[in-house]
Amino acid sequence: MPTTRRDFIGKMLTLAGYTMALAFSKTGLASWAAADFSRQTFASTLKQLFPGQALKETNKIHLKLPRIAENGSVVPITITSSIENVDTVYIFSEKNPVPLIAKFSLNPELDAFIGARFKMQETCDVIVVIRADNQYYQTRQKVKVTLGGCGG
Template identity: 70%
Template structure:
């Protein structure tokens, strides 16, 4: 196959675009959401004037006891339809918001991740479906705090 100038330009544009895109999203990183504060302040700032319903349709796969708080695996699945955003929060971490994921329609509601926990507390998962917010929580006992790792 010959490598034509057209090929080169096409590839170059795609490559340059892929470099430019992450730079754009830097502006979207919400430093405020990830600031040091209590869980209640974080929830109030993230979901102002929102009713968050507790739901049994969000399923968390979390260890009951995490021996090492620096690596806590979590798997989130849900039977709620059209979930577009998932938030993971840990109640007693210095920065309670751990991560926020947007989900495209072509993705199953499924997220696997690993996060750090400072001490024994509840892990809260909030999902957004349209304008509705749902949450669920589970307590994880941490034997060795992990924010040092």
């Protein structure tokens, strides 16, 4: 069967459609919120991430953090919480150039537990915000840094 121009263009369009769909689905999976990780103050990061939300102080989030971090480039943190239905965990370091360290989504099959290692520019508060049932809870702890980890 000879290929007509109409057939050819039709096939090309379908192919292009698939390629586009593939490309978009890939970026959709790996979507990274660049704006949340921009260089800004801690206050404006909070305003951007939780507009109009009250962050409740709670003692139900337990942080295992060193009081004095000798080397700011590797600060271990362990977060555990007795709050039910935790779905997102945010870690902030107040005075880092990029205050948002990381954001974890948690499946209900996981305990409210995260262990990680992060960098701190200087002595400041580390803030952990947890989202559960559309409520936000926060807790903070001061870490003294003797050698900064963000500069060089």
